[in-house]
Amino acid sequence: MTGTATTGPATRTPPRLAGLILINLLALLLCGTLLALGTWQVHRRTWKLDLIARVEANAHGAPVAAPGPAAWPALTERDAYRRVRLDGTWLDTPDTLVRAVTDLGGGSWVLTPLRTDAGFTVLVNRGFVPGDRRAPVARAGGARAAVAGLLRLDEPGGAFLRANDPGADTWYSRDVAAIARARGLPEPVAPYFVDAERRPGSDPDRDLGAGLPVGGLTVIRFHNNHLIYAITWYALAMMVAGGALYLDRDAWRRGRAA
Structure with missing residues (x-):
């Protein structure tokens, strides 16, 4: 078996x-x-909290001399929004209008080159003009100027889905290097621009009718939702x-x- x-x-x-x-x-x-x-x-x-504290300190501190060529290689985001002062002469060069949307509506920033007494060129954002006032804003080339404002870092390339077109003189960002090349600005040109402060006693709504461009419209606002995201x-x-x-x-x- x-x-x-x-x-x-x-x-x-x-x-x-x-x-x-x-x-x-x-x-x-x-x-x-x-x-x-x-x-x-x-x-x-x-x-973000460190950034906000640093920017607040920069923007509300006493103005310092705008950094010259020796300091340019060391510039970082820690220098953004620092109050600076410039003394020099407006260059007899066409203004550059950069598309902008502000609390006053749509229009353009007016960028004007200033040759400083220290021997370098800085693009100064003199302020905002509305969309129906895009004609060059009167200013005397060769006139002396004393400017106080906020140091802003370069904005190369353009805006989201909108590239700068130097050939057509169409600008969506304050691209210092590209504007300097397009305008043939005298070297050296600072790798930053300066947002001019509002003139003492000026009022933005009143200045839309006269006294253009309207300065002092720099927005210093940072979203800080990181705590909510962390909790989530x-x-x-x-x-x-x-x-x-x-x-x-x-x-x-x-x-x-x-």
């Missing part, structure tokens, strides 16, 4: 347990990602962890009942 071979019990992991392990691994990965995102937003908030990511991480814990506990109770 021929005997039949028997096999031992299977050692496969039950499907329910395998699925639970997979869910826990995915939950662990997702929790780690969400916690990392939340921590990144905390660091971003610290950076951390809350999602807790929800994922809570969901995984609930499934584990439910599986454990089912196992005991079986």
Whole structure:
């Protein structure tokens, strides 16, 4: 009589347990990602608060002499919005009109080159003119000028989906290098421009009728929603962890009942 071979019990992991392990691994990965995102937003908030404090200090401090060529290589975003002063002569060069949208409506910034007494050229954003007043704003080439304003970093290329077109004299950003080339400004040209302050006693609404361009319209405003974002990511991480814990506990109770 021929005997039949028997096999031992299977050692496969039950499907329910395998699925639970997979869910826990995915939950662990997702929790780690969400916690990392939340921590990144905390660091971003610290950076943003430092930026806001630095800009506020720069914008409301006493004006200093505009940095000259020796200081240009070291300029960084930490120098943005610093109050500076310029003394020099307006160049007899056409103004450059750069498209702008302000609290006063749509129009253009008026950029005018100033040759400083220190021997370098700076583009000065003298202010805003509305869209129906795009004719060159009167100013005397060769006239002396004393300008106080905010140092702004270069804006190369153009705006979102709108590239500057020097050949057509169409500008969407204050691209210092490109404007200097298009206008043939005398070297050296500062790698920044200066937003001129509002004239003492001026009023923007009144100046729209006379006294153009309207200066002092620089917007210093930074969105700081990083704390909300951090709380959101951390809350999602807790929800994922809570969901995984609930499934584990439910599986454990089912196992005991079986």
